[in-house]
Amino acid sequence: MGCITKGFIAMVPALLILTFAVTLKNITGMLGAADYVYSVMDSASAGLYNLLPAIIFLVACGLAFSTGTSWGTFGILLPIVTKVFPADSTLLIIGVSACLAGAVMGDHCSPISDTSIMASAGAQCDHIAHVSTQLPYVLTVAGVSFVSYLIAGFVQNVVICLVIGILLTLGTLFVLRRASARA
DSSP states (O other), rough: HHHHHHHHHHHHHHHHHHHHHHHHHHHHHHHTTHHHHHHHHHHHHHHHHGHHHHHHHHHHHHHHHSOHHHHHHHHHHHHHHHHOOOOOHHHHHHHHHHHHHHHHHHHHTTTTTTHHHHHHHHOOOOOHHHHHHHHHHHHHHHHHHHHHHHHHHOOOOHHHHHHHHHHHHHHHHHHHHHHHHHH
């Protein structure tokens, strides 16, 4: 019976962070974040059509990071992405991919994400320390992904983009390995 109270006490910080995260999500919803993001994406779509996958990736990263939810970001951005690109366009698939990847990236490094909160609580480690250990990995992959989405917006060929993405990842790993060897 003593374990019940100890377990509850251990979960109080995680429950507080989740409560604050839900409150923040509800406030951003009431402020009209979805309408604002739609207006920004719609105005950007005219002049920057081939850059849209990279822009969608960045918007999804920021939105998921600030709200702490990838699924909420999917709900906001996917209808916008499907409205911006024609149904038979290759850029539609690339744009949806950018939305999904960016949302997951933002969710992984957000301190108010439920998955981050529960992972740090389950591992019984400091929450901010857990989030800060995720950042180098997430930001490295996000940088490679951003460059890949820039290229994909213009090339629009899955095989070429996959090869470029693999080469960028390997190049990044070699640069990081060399930098850590010097340190």
